[in-house]
Amino acid sequence: MERLEKLIEESRNIVFFGGAGVSTESGIPDFRSVDGLYRQKFKYPPETMLSHDFFAAHTAEFFDFYRAKMLCLSARPNAAHLTLARWEKAGLVRAVITQNIDGLHQMAGSQNVLELHGSVHRNHCLQCGKNYDAEWMLESRGVPQCSCGGVVKPDVVLYGESLDNGTLTASVKAIFEADALIIAGTSLAVYPAASLIDAYRGDRLIVINRSPTPADHRANLLIQGSVGEVLAALHV
The missing domain is CATH 3.40.50.1220 (TPP-binding domain)
Incomplete structure (x- = not known):
């Protein structure tokens, strides 16, 4: 020291x-420690559910997992x-x-x-670009939709994204x-x-x-x- x-x-x-x-x-929680997300049991592996392909193919399930495990707004x-x-x-x-x-x-x-x-505190509509905060995302249900009808995606880098x-x-x-x-x-x-x-x-x-x-x-x-x-x- x-x-x-x-x-x-x-x-x-x-x-x-x-x-x-x-x-x-x-x-x-982290991902790789004894109590990390990778050691917990889910329907799919966490790295699969946090991938761009999963987001595109299973959008509702992606957001269920994201809101439950990635949004720790009380921290x-x-x-x-x-x-x-x-x-x-x-x-x-x-x-x-x-x-x-x-x-x-x-x-x-x-x-x-x-x-x-990226950051959970930034979210944007894939259609019109409107921004939303993390509190809005946490309170949303199902696939979060913008006022224009577009899907609101977190500004976080998913597996498979650059x-x-x-x-x-x-x-x-x-x-x-x-x-x-x-x-x-x-x-x-x-x-x-x-x-x-x-x-x-x-x-x-x-x-x-x-x-x-x-x-x-x-x-x-x-x-x-x-x-x-x-x-x-x-x-x-």
């Missing part, structure tokens, strides 16, 4: 790259989100790159958040320019998001995760543990 504090204090351009493990302490930022927002305000963190779609980083106060997989090029470019640029890169709460199993860390060229690569990751051998500092607990314990 002392070494982590020293690395943070010596850095002026920190980029944080986070995954589902950042939000589990806020009560949002609030935890120590990890709050610490990162404080560091950004202090000029330490330049960007937060997240694979999460929950919007908790913004709720905590972070401004420069790059959402690789990531936004602008977000990808901005993320690679931020990582390339960072003097410290913190990878936390992610198994680095989802591509192409996980490959973005290859752009880092510095010598302050910090990995914080409960389980091993493919980046562990490259890390200058490796901490196995809860992201929120680790960041909350720092005196920075």
Whole structure:
């Protein structure tokens, strides 16, 4: 922890790259842990129900699953989100790159958040483009329909869909320019998001995760543990 504090204090351009493990302490389930969605029993595998093909072919079932399992609107930022927002305000963190779609980083106060997989808080009509918020989506029934009659789709990247090029470019640029890169709460199993860390060229690569990751051998500092607990314990 002392070494982590020293690395943070010596850095002026920190980029944080986070995954589902950042939000589990806020009560949002991840996918791959023991209690994750992939270990639960559904009619179809979660990765199937969260695919573009399933959305197109079984639209009503997609939305039933999406509203039940992906919309956790009562969740609030935890120590990890709050610490990162404080560091950004202090000029330490330049960007937060997240694979999460929950919007908790913004709720905590972070401004420069790059959402690789979109956000549940943005929804748009596929026909006219009208926007709807997450509360509207949660209260909808069946296939959510716009006032024009079109289907309202969440602005989240489904399996089989491409990531936004602008977000990808901005993320690679931020990582390339960072003097410290913190990878936390992610198994680095989802591509192409996980490959973005290859752009880092510095010598302050910090990995914080409960389980091993493919980046562990490259890390200058490796901490196995809860992201929120680790960041909350720092005196920075």
